[in-house]
Amino acid sequence: MATATPDDPTTATDRDLEVMAEQLGRAPRGVVGIAARCVCGRPLVARTAPRLPDGTPFPTTYYLTHPGAVAAASRLEAEGVMKEMTERLAQDEELAAAYRGAHEHYLARRAELGHVEEIEGISAGGMPTRVKCLHVLLAHSLAAGPGVNPLGDEALDRVRDQWRPDRCSC
Template sequence: MNDPRPDTPDTPDAADETVTDGDLAVLATQLGRTPRGVVGIAARCPAGHPLVVRTLPRLDDGTPFPTVFYLTGPSVVAASSTLEANGVMREMTERLTVDEELAAAYRRAHEHYLAEREALGHVVEIDGISAGGMPTRVKCLHVLVAHALAAGPGVQPLGDEAIVRMAADGLWDRTRCTC
């Protein structure tokens, strides 16, 4: 199957994770609070607004924070919530128990996530724990979608699948700004 996700999204320098004061202001509006632990914008919409932030594994107040990729774009957050409400997480978890290839790819995504977080610092309290239910179940599509958007196609299979499903269902399209 061809992946309809663009390999290089039409965004301002997708590899540049620089966080500007403007980004922080947008994030505060998206989140409804002051963003915490932000070290990069890991994915942007085609207009350049933050979709995913890269966060430190330990917040300024000392709290361990396992979610290195945090989904912030309102439209993609809503689309993820809709998929969750429609039972997609349960379907995906069931497939992990019978599809060995998918389970292996999901385990590799878990390892990738851990390596990305470890590159930001070691936090013993969350050592070996990724996010979103990885590596054995699907607990949070928001995390898997954030990981897929940050890492690019082919790293997070269930996040990639959720993004394709969002587009197919008319919930969210990576190639259009809906901010």
């Protein structure tokens, strides 16, 4: 893995990989960079290869690693937010179109890392037709910034009382 430079905060350092192993409770797999960082500099979101080192296709380009963010997304999932969001997708054409745009953005960013035929057209988190994983949507919003993934942005807004990216809770 390359060493980070001050002008490239997306490079994953050996220390970043150690931190992610602590965060995840296991060694991270397929990390090609850091897609978002805590204000203290620690990883929030890993950017992963579309094929893991063991050859497994891996559609999750943006992988949420920060324990506080993971716990907040899990709480939302336990509250039934995924079902509510999926129902809204079926009823709100504008939301559905924006979510399809998020899906296309996700696919384009993954394509920068390589093509894996087995997962062609498959993004993550249930995009573009349903909500299957708020962790992925939150990670995508943190990596891409506001306005790219409407449901990821909404999830981020909904967890602000539990976790915020602008405050270190490491």
